[in-house]
Amino acid sequence: MSEASIAACVKWVDLHPGVDPATALPEPSAHSWGFSEADRAALEVALRLAEARGTEAVVVCAGPLEARRCLAELAASGPARAVLVEHDHQSGPGTSGVVLAGVLGPRHLDVDLVVCGDMSNGRGSGSVPAVVAHHLGFAQALGLIELDPGPGTLRAVRRLDGARREVVSVDGPAVLSVEGSVAALRRAPLGAATSAAMTSEAVEVVRTDPHHAPERPTRVVPWRPPPRAVPAPHEADAFSRIVALTGAMADHSPPRSVEGTPEMAAELILEQLRTWGYLARDGEQT
Amino acid sequence: MTETTEFDAVVVGAGPAGAAAAFELARAGRSVALVERGPFPGSKNMYGGVVYGRILDTLIPRWWEEMPVQRWVTRRQTMLMTGHQALTIDYRTDTWGRPPYNGATAYRPDFDSWLADKAVQQGATLLCSTTVTGLLVEGGRTVGVRTDRPDGDLRAGVVIAADGVNSFLAKEAGLYGEVSADNYTVGVKETIALPREVIDERFAVRGDHGVDIEIIGCTGEVPGGGFLYTNADTVAVGLVLSLPALAAGGSRPEELLAALKAHPAVAPLVEGGEVKEYSAHVIPEAGYDMMPELVGDGLLVAGDAAAMCLAAGVWLEGVNFAIGSGAAAGRAAHAALRSGDTTAAGLAGYRTRLESSFVLADHRKLREAPHLVMGDLAQRQLPGLACDVAEAVFQVTNPDPKPGLVRIARKQIARHGLKLPTVARETIRALRAYG
Ligand SMILES: Cc1cc2nc3c(=O)[nH]c(=O)nc-3n(C[C@H](O)[C@H](O)[C@H](O)COP(=O)(O)OP(=O)(O)OC[C@H]3O[C@@H](n4cnc5c(N)ncnc54)[C@H](O)[C@@H]3O)c2cc1C
Numbered sequence: 001m002s003e004a005s006i007a008a009c010v011k012w013v014d015l016h017p018g019v020d021p022a023t024a025l026p027e028p029s030a031h032s033w034g035f036s037e038a039d040r041a042a043l044e045v046a047l048r049l050a051e052a053r054g055t056e057a058v059v060v061c062a063g064p065l066e067a068r069r070c071l072a073e074l075a076a077s078g079p080a081r082a083v084l085v086e087h088d089h090q091s092g093p094g095t096s097g098v099v100l101a102g103v104l105g106p107r108h109l110d111v112d113l114v115v116c117g118d119m120s121n122g123r124g125s126g127s128v129p130a131v132v133a134h135h136l137g138f139a140q141a142l143g144l145i146e147l148d149p150g151p152g153t154l155r156a157v158r159r160l161d162g163a164r165r166e167v168v169s170v171d172g173p174a175v176l177s178v179e180g181s182v183a184a185l186r187r188a189p190l191g192a193a194t195s196a197a198m199t200s201e202a203v204e205v206v207r208t209d210p211h212h213a214p215e216r217p218t219r220v221v222p223w224r225p226p227p228r229a230v231p232a233p234h235e236a237d238a239f240s241r242i243v244a245l246t247g248a249m250a251d252h253s254p255p256r257s258v259e260g261t262p263e264m265a266a267e268l269i270l271e272q273l274r275t276w277g278y279l280a281r282d283g284e285q286t
Numbered sequence: 287m288t289e290t291t292e293f294d295a296v297v298v299g300a301g302p303a304g305a306a307a308a309f310e311l312a313r314a315g316r317s318v319a320l321v322e323r324g325p326f327p328g329s330k331n332m333y334g335g336v337v338y339g340r341i342l343d344t345l346i347p348r349w350w351e352e353m354p355v356q357r358w359v360t361r362r363q364t365m366l367m368t369g370h371q372a373l374t375i376d377y378r379t380d381t382w383g384r385p386p387y388n389g390a391t392a393y394r395p396d397f398d399s400w401l402a403d404k405a406v407q408q409g410a411t412l413l414c415s416t417t418v419t420g421l422l423v424e425g426g427r428t429v430g431v432r433t434d435r436p437d438g439d440l441r442a443g444v445v446i447a448a449d450g451v452n453s454f455l456a457k458e459a460g461l462y463g464e465v466s467a468d469n470y471t472v473g474v475k476e477t478i479a480l481p482r483e484v485i486d487e488r489f490a491v492r493g494d495h496g497v498d499i500e501i502i503g504c505t506g507e508v509p510g511g512g513f514l515y516t517n518a519d520t521v522a523v524g525l526v527l528s529l530p531a532l533a534a535g536g537s538r539p540e541e542l543l544a545a546l547k548a549h550p551a552v553a554p555l556v557e558g559g560e561v562k563e564y565s566a567h568v569i570p571e572a573g574y575d576m577m578p579e580l581v582g583d584g585l586l587v588a589g590d591a592a593a594m595c596l597a598a599g600v601w602l603e604g605v606n607f608a609i610g611s612g613a614a615a616g617r618a619a620h621a622a623l624r625s626g627d628t629t630a631a632g633l634a635g636y637r638t639r640l641e642s643s644f645v646l647a648d649h650r651k652l653r654e655a656p657h658l659v660m661g662d663l664a665q666r667q668l669p670g671l672a673c674d675v676a677e678a679v680f681q682v683t684n685p686d687p688k689p690g691l692v693r694i695a696r697k698q699i700a701r702h703g704l705k706l707p708t709v710a711r712e713t714i715r716a717l718r719a720y721g
Contacts, residue, residue: 031326031395190416190435191291194319197413 005055007104007111008046010039012067013122034070037180038117044183046115047078048149056080062087062096072200076188082203095210097131102208105136118143118177133175141168142177228277293317295619296431296442298418300327302605303589303612304448305401309345310616312408320410323417328398332565335515335522336389336498338606350387354396356517357496359389364600367503371673372551383495391496391517421458428584444619444628446586448612451570453591461578467530469572474539475524478559482519488555489516500600503669504546508537509660512546523556571597573656574649581633588615598655607645614639654719663712667702674698
């Protein structure tokens with residue numbers, strides 16, 4: 001089996017909790033546990049992406065052991081692997097994302113694309129995709145309403161406020177979250193569904209420490225100088241304050257051409273950044 | 287991953303009949319798939335609310351210790367009503383609140399899931415969210431079923447159709463003759479939430495004891511009946527209505543149900559509650575007279591699919607008949623598989639088993655009862671007559687002296703446009719029907 005490189009993350013939730021008429025608090029139902037439409041769409045998207053890229057999809061759920069049977073049934077629809085990360089959602093905010101990232105990261109599944117549903121019905125914070133992206137150091141494209149799973153750069157449409165849309169291109173490792181309308185999960189073939197009904201052993205169970213965040217992978221990325229705080233301008237009128245803030249009328253040091261070794265060039269660039277205040281001089285705080 | 291699409295038996299429908307059939311087959315060591323279209327057993331099913339559990343004695347010893355029960359019925363009432371009157375026969379006994387009990391209210395999603403789970407514990411494979419779309423037939427013999435899943439054929443030595451009233455499988459196999467709407471009623475029900483203590487107080491019960499009320503005379507121009515059952519913190523109130531009479535127009539089920547809830551004998555029991563659920567389902571009302579052929583080559587039909595619900599006025603029992611027939615189907619299928627003959631002849635033991643059990647014995651004995659209950663006398667005249675007789679007996683009309691009972695009866699019979707010979711004839715008919 002080749003390494004799976006696309007994962008769908010799903011959350012096992014009570015799809016139709018009752019409501020206590022006296023307290024208006026949700027009451028857990030006995031029978032309607034499963035996965036939200038958005039999570040099911042996430043799995044379908046992962047399957048389509050895997051097909052388009054000639055790779056395999058894995059479905060991952062952070063939840064209690066009781067979720068294993070439902071996950072086995074879900075997994076009958078086609079992913080190469082199903083992994084249950086044993087986890088109690090009560091163990092603290094953000095911990096689901098942490099344990100998921102631990103399993104999705106280079107030490108375990110080593111995926112480079114993660115698809116989540118944008119809603120789990122589980123009254124969670126909705127932060128799992130972002131937490132996973134943070135811990136894996138992946139880009140995020142969240143709240144997608146359209147996605148072209150073809151090979152190459154992924155093009156997707158994101159819902160923005162005010163009925164606006166944003167078209168995003170996703171290149172490289174990323175976490176996507178999709179709305180339930182993006183795709184309908186394919187029906188599991190009868191043989192696979194029957195096997196899943198007979199045993200949930202095909203679901204691998206792993207345990208990780210929810211309080212031990214996975215190390216973020218170190219990656220070589222361009223260095224972007226941090227913003228620097230400047231004192232408020234004291235000029236009397238607004239125009240003068242803008243001029244002072246932007247330095248539009250100030251004398252600028254003209255560009256210089258220097259020749260030298262790469263080390264010397266690097267040293268000159270660093271010196272100039274120190275002059276501008278972007279980098280601290282030795283012994284100084286930025 | 288191995289893929290399994292062949293079983294000794296396939297049971298279609300994880301209602302009480304299907305679960306009992308799968309239970310018996312799995313207990314006998316057979317591989318059996320229990321196929322259910324709903325996401326879990328009971329998700330598609332509704333009924334009034336009382337399960338008579340003694341039939342479970344043969345399947346699950348001490349079933350009462352684990353069955354998901356709302357309340358044990360210790361109080362049974364039959365209510366005859368008119369628009370403003372009600373005459374109630376009320377029977378209560380604490381004996382029914384102790385093992386082995388009599389009836390219990392239970393929610394179908396809980397009960398059906400529990401029973402199907404028992405079959406799974408015996409080794410059956412429960413396949414939910416899978417609709418059987420037809421029979422697989424080879425050389426005129428049923429050899430499996432088609433489902434709505436990709437690559438969705440399941441092959442089996444025997445198929446048991448426990449797919450409920452309207453069984454498309456029994457019809458596809460040609461086991462039903464001409465189907466008449468006259469044989470069906472539709473049940474509508476509201477589940478109304480009330481605090482537990484309020485139910486205890488209103489129905490005069492304590493702890494896990496509950497009440498079952500059957501009602502006649504509450505359905506206006508439409509032949510039918512009503513019911514009111516107590517659950518732990520809800521009550522179920524509903525009607526069973528003749529399908530052709532409803533279709534003929536005039537009354538709508540929800541209007542009739544609203545009228546029942548507003549009746550002076552019922553309103554104080556349900557008022558202030560919050561409607562949690564409204565549901566409806568068809569009932570095979572005509573019992574023995576509408577039953578299909580029960581056996582085909584490779585095929586058995588059980589439960590409501592074979593019209594085995596007993597709807598005989600004071601008795602509305604379907605779940606126990608479904609379990610009884612399902613279990614018999616499971617045992618007959620196992621015997622046929624063992625003998626290597628699953629043709630109709632090999633499966634004929636099913637009918638014999640049913641005949642020697644309460645299932646067909648009761649149906650045959652009470653064959654006339656459904657017709658009697660839905661007839662004019664029971665529907666139009668009996669409730670008013672009984673209420674008026676009761677009123678005349680209990681009303682004190684001093685300074686006039688009390689009239690004798692016979693005089694009251696004669697007077698009311700005449701007032702209701704009935705003749706004594708007719709009443710005598712119908713009484714004898716009723717005694718015969720229920721004898
Ligand atoms: C209003 C009302 C009140 C009632 N009150 C009572 C009562 O108080 N007590 C009592 O004992 N009985 C009562 N009954 C009768 C009782 O509900 C039925 O007799 C009983 O449920 C029959 O059980 P069954 O297993 O044969 O069918 P069902 O319970 O109908 O189960 C059939 C199952 O088959 C499944 N199915 C159907 N077609 C397919 C398919 N193609 N593929 C896969 N699965 C399929 C269905 O989803 C369902 O789960 C009442 C019925 C009604 C409607």
